[in-house]
Amino acid sequence: MNRQTKEIIIKYIFLLFALVSVIVLGLIVFSLFREGLPLFTEVSVKDFLFGMEWYPTYDPPSFGIFPLIVGSLIVTLLATFIAVPLGVMAAIYISEIAPQAIKETLKSVIELLAGLPSVVLGFFGMVIVAPWMQETFDLPTGLNIVNASVILAIMAIPTISSISEDALYAVPREFKDASYALGATKFETIVKVILPAAMSGISTAVMLGMARAIGETMVVLMVAGGAAAIPESLFDSVRPMPASIAAEMGETPYRSSHYSALFAIGIVLFCLTLAFNLIADYVSHKFRQIGSGTL
Amino acid sequence: MKWRYLKQHIFFGMVRASALIITLALGGIVFYIVYNGIGAISWEFITKQPTHSMTKGGIMPAILGTIYLTIGAIAIGLPLGIASAIYLTEYAKQGRIVRLIKVGINCLAGVPSVVFGLFGLGFFVIFLKFGSSILSGSLTLGFLILPTIIGASEEALKAVPQTFREASLSLGVSKWQTTYRIVLPNALPGILTGSILGVGRAAGETAPIMFTAAAYFTAKLPGSIFDEVMALPYHIYVLATAGTNIEATRPIQFGTVLVLVAVVLGIDLIAIIIRGYMRRNKRW
Numbered sequence: 001m002n003r004q005t006k007e008i009i010i011k012y013i014f015l016l017f018a019l020v021s022v023i024v025l026g027l028i029v030f031s032l033f034r035e036g037l038p039l040f041t042e043v044s045v046k047d048f049l050f051g052m053e054w055y056p057t058y059d060p061p062s063f064g065i066f067p068l069i070v071g072s073l074i075v076t077l078l079a080t081f082i083a084v085p086l087g088v089m090a091a092i093y094i095s096e097i098a099p100q101a102i103k104e105t106l107k108s109v110i111e112l113l114a115g116l117p118s119v120v121l122g123f124f125g126m127v128i129v130a131p132w133m134q135e136t137f138d139l140p141t142g143l144n145i146v147n148a149s150v151i152l153a154i155m156a157i158p159t160i161s162s163i164s165e166d167a168l169y170a171v172p173r174e175f176k177d178a179s180y181a182l183g184a185t186k187f188e189t190i191v192k193v194i195l196p197a198a199m200s201g202i203s204t205a206v207m208l209g210m211a212r213a214i215g216e217t218m219v220v221l222m223v224a225g226g227a228a229a230i231p232e233s234l235f236d237s238v239r240p241m242p243a244s245i246a247a248e249m250g251e252t253p254y255r256s257s258h259y260s261a262l263f264a265i266g267i268v269l270f271c272l273t274l275a276f277n278l279i280a281d282y283v284s285h286k287f288r289q290i291g292s293g294t295l
Numbered sequence: 296m297k298w299r300y301l302k303q304h305i306f307f308g309m310v311r312a313s314a315l316i317i318t319l320a321l322g323g324i325v326f327y328i329v330y331n332g333i334g335a336i337s338w339e340f341i342t343k344q345p346t347h348s349m350t351k352g353g354i355m356p357a358i359l360g361t362i363y364l365t366i367g368a369i370a371i372g373l374p375l376g377i378a379s380a381i382y383l384t385e386y387a388k389q390g391r392i393v394r395l396i397k398v399g400i401n402c403l404a405g406v407p408s409v410v411f412g413l414f415g416l417g418f419f420v421i422f423l424k425f426g427s428s429i430l431s432g433s434l435t436l437g438f439l440i441l442p443t444i445i446g447a448s449e450e451a452l453k454a455v456p457q458t459f460r461e462a463s464l465s466l467g468v469s470k471w472q473t474t475y476r477i478v479l480p481n482a483l484p485g486i487l488t489g490s491i492l493g494v495g496r497a498a499g500e501t502a503p504i505m506f507t508a509a510a511y512f513t514a515k516l517p518g519s520i521f522d523e524v525m526a527l528p529y530h531i532y533v534l535a536t537a538g539t540n541i542e543a544t545r546p547i548q549f550g551t552v553l554v555l556v557a558v559v560l561g562i563d564l565i566a567i568i569i570r571g572y573m574r575r576n577k578r579w
Contacts, residue, residue: 003469006469006471007469007470007471010470010471011382011386014378014379014381014382014385014386015382015386015387015392017375017378017379017382018378018379018382018383018387018396019396020375020379020441021379021396021399021400021403021441021442021445022395022396022399024403024438024441025399025402025403025406027414027418028406028410028411028414028418030418031413031414031416031417031418031422032410032413032414032417034417034422035413035416035417035421085313086313086316086317089309089310089313089314090310090313090314090317092310093310093311093313093314094314097307097310097311098314102314104571106314106317106318108567109317109318109321110317111492111563111567112321112560112563112564112567113317113320113321115492115495115496115499115559115560115562115563116321116324116499116556116559116560117498117499117500117501117528117555117556117559118408118499118500118501118502119499119501119528119529119531119532119555120324120328120499120531120552120555120556121324122532123531123532123535123548123552124324124327124328126535126536127535127545127548127549128327154320154324157317161317185299185300185303186303187299187302187303187306187307188299188303190306191306208405211405214407215405215406215407215408215409215410216407216408217407217408217409217412217501217502218501218502218528218532221532221536222532222535222536242407242409242502245409245412245413246409246412246502246505249412249413249416249505249506250505250506254421262413263413263417266409266410266413269407269409269410270406270407270410273405273406273407273410274402274405274406276405277401277402277404277405278398278402281398281401
């Protein structure tokens with residue numbers, strides 16, 4: 001075999017390896033649909049998505065996941081409201097203000113925070129935050145929306161902060177110099193020049209942070225309380241979608257309609273996070289800052 | 296003081312406060328866990344089997360199980376990840392296929408861990424009939440950390456100066472040999488430190504192994520890759536939520552959490568320190 005042929009073969013072998021990610025993504029879709037679709041011979045898609053009652057073990061069972069979707073969305077939104085200001089401001093501090101030594105330390109802190117296993121954060125929320133919250137605010141339970149959102153926010157902060165930081169870092173120097181040259185203060189430069197220029201990157205960061213929060217399982221499983229009903233206050237329990245899958249999969253008979261329903265929830269969850277990721281990908285490509293506009 | 300400067304002071308105060316809150320969150324969590332968990336840690340705790348229906352004894356099988364699953368995940372994720380990154384940085388030309396692969400990697404990185412668990416259950420456990428086993432769990436975790444490893448490897452490969460490749464190619468060395476002998480050895484330290492962060496993630500994940508590998512209790516240590524195992528994260532979850540006597544096992548729960556945090560953050564910290572050292576002593 002001559003050298004050229006060998007090189008071409010090697011190239012295609014590597015291509016095959018690189019395609020594994022795409023293949024796995026395909027297999028995920030295949031497995032979810034193979035196990036989840038049988039449900040829809042019994043329940044219509046509309047009743048599944050918008051049904052108000054999730055009683056999978058009753059006779060007859062009822063598979064409406066609307067309360068679970070609401071649960072997921074509400075903890076995700078609240079977590080985003082907490083995590084975005086903290087994460088973005090920490091990114092501003094790291095990229096624009098902090099002295100070198102603090103900057104390095106803070107970056108390590110955020111990386112370690114990202115490394116904390118979700119079950120550890122869930123345990124912390126359940127064993128330490130929940131009893132404290134219950135006593136301090138005199139609530140029926142400490143396992144509720146607020147507690148779960150705060151813990152989820154801690155998980156989303158590293159994602160939001162590190163991607164925002166990259167975006168802020170990528171803003172061309174000339175922008176800042178021009179702003180200072182016009183007599184702007186550092187604050188004015190950050191708010192009126194740097195942040196707008198980095199906005200697409202920061203939006204990407206927020207989308208990815210939300211995707212992380214909506215798909216996170218252990219925290220909502222252990223901390224959100226597990227009530228499959230539409231909440232009336234922020235101190236009510238909810239049962240977000242990932243919690244339902246994780247809690248019930250162990251107890252359900254193989255290939256029962258309950259089993260299929262849990263896979264069908266997996267399909268919904270997969271589609272939601274895929275949408276968040278594709279929007280993030282689109283935003284970061286479409287609104288990318290190109291060039292620095294110098295003369 | 297002028298209003299403009301006052302605004303700046305307030306803003307900087309808020310920015311510093313956010314940094315402080317994040318640091319305190321990490322510090323607080325780690326402090327509480329160490330404070331409550333340190334009492335449970337002893338040589339027996341790490342080396343003995345659990346006894347008295349989990350209220351006494353150690354967590355050795357869970358530690359061992361987590362080590363097996365993590366090694367399995369590395370064995371699958373690392374070669375695939377490095378090979379993917381070599382294709383993307385060394386061979387690929389910009390085009391449809393590369394765009395497809397990159398979108399695929401991004402989407403895979405965004406798949407929730409519980410969906411990975413469902414995939415592992417539906418595909419490895421049921422479709423390929425591997426059962427709930429070390430093999431199924433390792434495969435699931437391996438694909439979960441694949442995007443992290445690809446990202447780290449790509450970055451490390453891109454950091455190798457183009458002149459290294461040109462010098463090698465100009466001596467008549469083939470592309471593959473250049474990649475294998477020149478580019479890869481120079482990129483390897485970066486690839487490994489970047490990948491370690493993914494390894495930490497594999498060790499700490501719970502949802503993907505819940506339905507694919509983990510058991511609440513196994514009477515024997517696993518004998519083959521087709522056996523179920525106990526694992527630290529799952530052990531914590533079960534003891535804290537579904538044990539027969541949750542209050543009585545509380546010290547063991549804190550002890551297990553401390554061991555898991557020490558393992559995962561220890562792995563991450565080593566990677567961060569090595570990386571910092573490498574950045575300061577870069578030769579090119």
